[in-house]
Amino acid sequence: MTAIPLGVPRRLVEFTLDGQDARVPEGSTILEACRAAGKDVPTLCEGDTLTPKNACRVCVVEVEGARTLAPACSRRAEPGMVVRTDTERARHSRKVVLELLASSVDLSTTPSVARWIKEYEAKPDRFGPDAARVDEEPRVDNDLYVRDYGKCILCYKCVDACGDQWQNTFAISVSGRGFDARISVEQDAPLTDSACVYCGNCIEVCPTGALSFKSEFDMRAAGTWDEARQSETTTVCAYCGVGCNLTLHVQDNEIVKVTSPHDNPVTHGNLCIKGRFGYQHVQNRD
Amino acid sequence: MDLRFGDSEPTDEERAAVDALLGPPESSWEGAARDGTDAADLRWARGGREARDRRDLLLPGLHALNDRIGWISEGALDYLCRRLTVPPAQAYGVATFYAMFSVRPRPATVLHVCTDLACTAAGATDLSTDVEARLGPESGVRVERGPCLGLCERAPAALVIRAGDSARPACEGGTVQAVRGSGGAAPGDGKERRGRDTPRATAVCAPATPDAAVRAATAPENAPAEPAPALAVPQAGDPALTLLERVGTADPTSLDDYRAHGGYTALRRAFALGPAGVIREVTDAGLVGRGGAAFPTGRKWQATAAQPDHPHYLVCNADESEPGTFKDRVLMEGDPYALVEAMTIAAYATGAHKGYLYLRGEYPRALTRLTHAIAQARNRGLLGDDVLGQGYAFDIEIRRGAGAYICGEETALFNSIEGYRGEPRSKPPFPVEKGLFGKPTVENNVETLVNVLPILTMGAPAYAAIGTAASTGPKLYCVSGSVDRPGVYELPFGATLGELLTLAQVRAGLRAVLLGGAAGGFVRPDELDIPLTFEGTRQAGTTLGSGVVMAFDDTVPLPRLLLRIAEFFRDESCGQCVPCRVGTVRQEEALRRIADRTGAAAAGDIDLLREVGRAMRDASICGLGQTAWNAVESAIDRLGAYE
Ligand SMILES: Cc1cc2nc3c(=O)[nH]c(=O)nc-3n(C[C@H](O)[C@H](O)[C@H](O)COP(=O)(O)O)c2cc1C
Ligand code: SF4
Ligand code: SF4
Ligand code: SF4
Numbered sequence: 001m002t003a004i005p006l007g008v009p010r011r012l013v014e015f016t017l018d019g020q021d022a023r024v025p026e027g028s029t030i031l032e033a034c035r036a037a038g039k040d041v042p043t044l045c046e047g048d049t050l051t052p053k054n055a056c057r058v059c060v061v062e063v064e065g066a067r068t069l070a071p072a073c074s075r076r077a078e079p080g081m082v083v084r085t086d087t088e089r090a091r092h093s094r095k096v097v098l099e100l101l102a103s104s105v106d107l108s109t110t111p112s113v114a115r116w117i118k119e120y121e122a123k124p125d126r127f128g129p130d131a132a133r134v135d136e137e138p139r140v141d142n143d144l145y146v147r148d149y150g151k152c153i154l155c156y157k158c159v160d161a162c163g164d165q166w167q168n169t170f171a172i173s174v175s176g177r178g179f180d181a182r183i184s185v186e187q188d189a190p191l192t193d194s195a196c197v198y199c200g201n202c203i204e205v206c207p208t209g210a211l212s213f214k215s216e217f218d219m220r221a222a223g224t225w226d227e228a229r230q231s232e233t234t235t236v237c238a239y240c241g242v243g244c245n246l247t248l249h250v251q252d253n254e255i256v257k258v259t260s261p262h263d264n265p266v267t268h269g270n271l272c273i274k275g276r277f278g279y280q281h282v283q284n285r286d
Numbered sequence: 287m288d289l290r291f292g293d294s295e296p297t298d299e300e301r302a303a304v305d306a307l308l309g310p311p312e313s314s315w316e317g318a319a320r321d322g323t324d325a326a327d328l329r330w331a332r333g334g335r336e337a338r339d340r341r342d343l344l345l346p347g348l349h350a351l352n353d354r355i356g357w358i359s360e361g362a363l364d365y366l367c368r369r370l371t372v373p374p375a376q377a378y379g380v381a382t383f384y385a386m387f388s389v390r391p392r393p394a395t396v397l398h399v400c401t402d403l404a405c406t407a408a409g410a411t412d413l414s415t416d417v418e419a420r421l422g423p424e425s426g427v428r429v430e431r432g433p434c435l436g437l438c439e440r441a442p443a444a445l446v447i448r449a450g451d452s453a454r455p456a457c458e459g460g461t462v463q464a465v466r467g468s469g470g471a472a473p474g475d476g477k478e479r480r481g482r483d484t485p486r487a488t489a490v491c492a493p494a495t496p497d498a499a500v501r502a503a504t505a506p507e508n509a510p511a512e513p514a515p516a517l518a519v520p521q522a523g524d525p526a527l528t529l530l531e532r533v534g535t536a537d538p539t540s541l542d543d544y545r546a547h548g549g550y551t552a553l554r555r556a557f558a559l560g561p562a563g564v565i566r567e568v569t570d571a572g573l574v575g576r577g578g579a580a581f582p583t584g585r586k587w588q589a590t591a592a593q594p595d596h597p598h599y600l601v602c603n604a605d606e607s608e609p610g611t612f613k614d615r616v617l618m619e620g621d622p623y624a625l626v627e628a629m630t631i632a633a634y635a636t637g638a639h640k641g642y643l644y645l646r647g648e649y650p651r652a653l654t655r656l657t658h659a660i661a662q663a664r665n666r667g668l669l670g671d672d673v674l675g676q677g678y679a680f681d682i683e684i685r686r687g688a689g690a691y692i693c694g695e696e697t698a699l700f701n702s703i704e705g706y707r708g709e710p711r712s713k714p715p716f717p718v719e720k721g722l723f724g725k726p727t728v729e730n731n732v733e734t735l736v737n738v739l740p741i742l743t744m745g746a747p748a749y750a751a752i753g754t755a756a757s758t759g760p761k762l763y764c765v766s767g768s769v770d771r772p773g774v775y776e777l778p779f780g781a782t783l784g785e786l787l788t789l790a791q792v793r794a795g796l797r798a799v800l801l802g803g804a805a806g807g808f809v810r811p812d813e814l815d816i817p818l819t820f821e822g823t824r825q826a827g828t829t830l831g832s833g834v835v836m837a838f839d840d841t842v843p844l845p846r847l848l849l850r851i852a853e854f855f856r857d858e859s860c861g862q863c864v865p866c867r868v869g870t871v872r873q874e875e876a877l878r879r880i881a882d883r884t885g886a887a888a889a890g891d892i893d894l895l896r897e898v899g900r901a902m903r904d905a906s907i908c909g910l911g912q913t914a915w916n917a918v919e920s921a922i923d924r925l926g927a928y929e
């Protein structure tokens with residue numbers, strides 16, 4: 001399903017992207033222009049349903065005349081701008097950012113990152129065996145989802161999804177500061193003592209697997225999680241009249257998790273607790 | 287917003303602390319008892335937008351609790367959140383952002399001992415160990431080692447803060463007035479407060495001996511008075527001074543004395559010139575910002591004044607947390623009315639009717655002096671609805687920071703005032719377009735603003751004749767470290783580093799000078815002919831920054847100094863972006879590894895530092911991450927720190 005925008009046609013902005021003329025609708029980001037031109041710019045904190053916090057800095061590009069590099073995901077293209085995406089300078093920052101991240105958190109469940117680490121020849125080990133890491137035990141405090149902050153890159157996506165961008169529940173925020181900053185609920189309490197309503201929209205947007213379904217977490221621990229053996233079926237939630245789309249991830253004839261298509265113009269990948277987690281009745285076969 | 291609150295209740299004292307700031311709650315929707323007496327309460331919801339619009343009282347609210355109780359409990363935080371319709375998770379995120387707050391129980395008295403550059407060079411490490419040993423665990427005093435307290439001219443420095451009931455309101459400036467005005471009955475009337483019997487007290491102890499620090503910590507209310515601000519100005523009384531003219535000669539608590547010393551002539555001239563005329567004078571004078579970034583002030587004012595969106599805001603950045611900087615403190619303590627007058631002029635020129643003075647949380651005397659100065663100016667019609675009878679309305683509200691260097695970054699400061707975490711925003715949009723509360727905002731440093739007074743009294747051409755063509759006017763320097771006369775110095779731009787150090791009587795055996803503070807760079811003793819101008823320091827590959835000049839003689843171990851700088855940035859990073867959040871940690875680790883190494887043994891780690899430093903400079907969101915590597919790099923390249 002695609003949204004058909006009916007707004008006034010936007011003016012085009014002309015600028016130079018890697019030496020070539022580029023034209024994008026006014027308000028587009030450099031990243032959007034790169035994607036339209038088929039360029040691969042790595043991104044982690046950017047997501048298709050949220051305003052990027054431009055915090056990871058893995059997408060930086062060089063803008064002529066600027067003192068520092070610019071985050072492609074949130075810098076808007078301006079007329080006459082001269083942008084280079086693949087300079088030594090930009091590649092250097094991306095490499096170091098990947099090294100800094102991979103040396104401090106567990107990126108084993110972050111899609112694409114292994115490929116970028118290879119491409120940019122990042123060597124996360126070079127900070128030595130004593131490099132500080134976010135070594136946190138996974139927090140398993142409810143039956144629906146698990147928080148494993150040892151994998152969190154502080155992209156702020158879950159905060160935005162839980163807060164004013166989608167869910168308006170404001171159950172999660174960032175606490176502390178610097179390297180000790182953590183995603184947390186009030187008083188850093190167990191989820192069950194928080195304002196969380198278990199919509200799971202934070203899991204939907206988490207790019208690293210720091211937030212995951214309890215079902216997925218348990219299966220990974222048991223070594224039975226196998227995406228190659230999973231099929232995905234998009235259907236309609238039957239609980240209420242909103243009619244959200246659900247994508248059921250099925251392995252061995254069992255639903256193992258539920259996501260929602262981001263390109264749905266009504267829900268943009270968001271669900272409520274029933275659609276996201278209330279699938280057990282489907283597989284009650286007694 | 288359907289906010290969920292836990293079931294922890296505030297104590298009576300915590301409730302009183304919040305109510306003293308916000309007034310008593312009007313309905314059970316915002317924290318009043320649900321006793322069923324007010325039937326209307328059950329029929330419609332109150333709070334909502336009206337309360338949400340007061341979100342910016344979150345930081346003053348946290349201060350109110352911290353001032354009275356000493357820490358912020360779950361019940362207290364929940365109550366404050368109810369009063370302001372702030373989600374508890376967000377308030378928790380804000381409370382844990384600031385170094386001066388604690389969300390765990392702690393003793394009412396906290397002794398902050400500075401272990402930063404000048405203080406460490408003056409023996410702060412022994413001081414803190416000694417003080418801790420003498421106080422012992424039974425004293426009820428918590429000793430916290432921390433970054434520069436802005437008292438470097440009197441190093442080593444300590445600051446005592448004891449929580450307790452306060453005779454004067456725990457909150458600052460206009461907040462109480464503003465909130466009481468709309469919030470019904472005045473707090474405290476009728477009911478007796480049941481606060482603890484110890485009064486809230488702060489005491490500054492510098493230079494601190496173990497004996498004096500212990501005495502100040504155990505009885506802060508009886509601690510000896512601080513030395514007069516003029517003692518921080520070795521040139522005090524010199525008729526050639528412009529910015530420091532009144533420090534030590536005029537009574538900082540008397541508006542009449544300020545006027546007798548030429549006060550408020552600049553504001554009269556401003557009214558005569560009109561807003562556009564004032565901006566023209568400031569532009570022609572060539573005034574450049576003194577907060578570190580060196581941006582032309584006239585251009586900033588013009589850009590804000592021209593914004594069609596209203597209201598416009600004025601923010602005075604008095605956060606001054608750069609290690610080695612104390613000039614703004616001395617100005618505010620020694621000549622507070624000057625800042626009030628200068629802010630009035632800046633607001634008038636840029637079309638702002640409300641000014642925020644964001645004051646560093648660790649400056650108790652500056653807070654007292656400015657609170658007094660603002661109140662007096664208001665009483666005399668120099669602030670308020672009709673300034674000087676000119677039909678122009680302007681007022682100033684003081685906001686106290688709570689221990690976060692990053693809140694000096696202009697956009698982080700906006701977030702802090704608004705009641706969010708002090709994380710910098712990405713730019714563009716720039717503050718002149720979307721600043722405080724999303725509105726066009728001018729933000730200036732204290733020293734920058736105070737420069738506006740001589741510009742208006744002497745006129746742009748005379749002002750521009752001081753200094754050099756590209757760096758006009760007088761400049762303040764904060765000289766500390768291995769000098770016999772540390773303090774704030776005023777010199778016209780263009781004097782050399784050597785001339786300044788001679789004035790301050792630099793000691794023999796000079797090994798290095800840190801110019802521009804932790805975000806600046808080191809220079810060698812054979813580079814003292816560097817002219818102190820923006821262009822001259824730039825040409826020499828270094829920076830003036832905020833005017834820090836710290837001298838270190840050869841008894842100071844350089845690697846330890848560098849480690850302290852790295853530690854500072856690691857501690858103060860807001861944590862938002864990866865290059866800075868993790869990069870500062872990796873830098874500190876590498877410097878720790880090579881603390882005792884040189885040559886080939888250090889080479890690998892120095893390469894690593896360079897690579898990480900380059901990415902931090904290029905890819906960090908804000909100036910903190912971008913400059914965190916400057917000083918260390920300069921020590922390696924200019925001083926040969928690890929050769
Ligand atoms: C990490 C950081 C800390 C800063 N701290 C201060 C400060 O304490 N005081 C200040 O005036 N400017 C500080 N600045 C600079 C301000 O962001 C801003 O440039 C300045 O207040 C503008 O005023 P000016 O034009 O009058 O200099 C800081 C900048 C950064 C990046
Ligand atoms: S938990 Fe996931 S979504 Fe939230 S900040 Fe961490 S990585 Fe991002
Ligand atoms: S996910 Fe929730 S809101 Fe959407 S259709 Fe199902 S029950 Fe209704
Ligand atoms: S550079 Fe550092 S202080 Fe600035 S936004 Fe990034 S993490 Fe925060």
Ligand code: FES
Pocket residue numbers: 042043044045046052053054055056057058059060071072073074
């Ligand atoms: S994807 Fe752009 S900064 Fe993270």
Ligand code: FES
Pocket residue numbers: 400401402403404405406433434435436437438441442443609610611
């Ligand atoms: S007060 Fe200690 S270094 Fe500034």
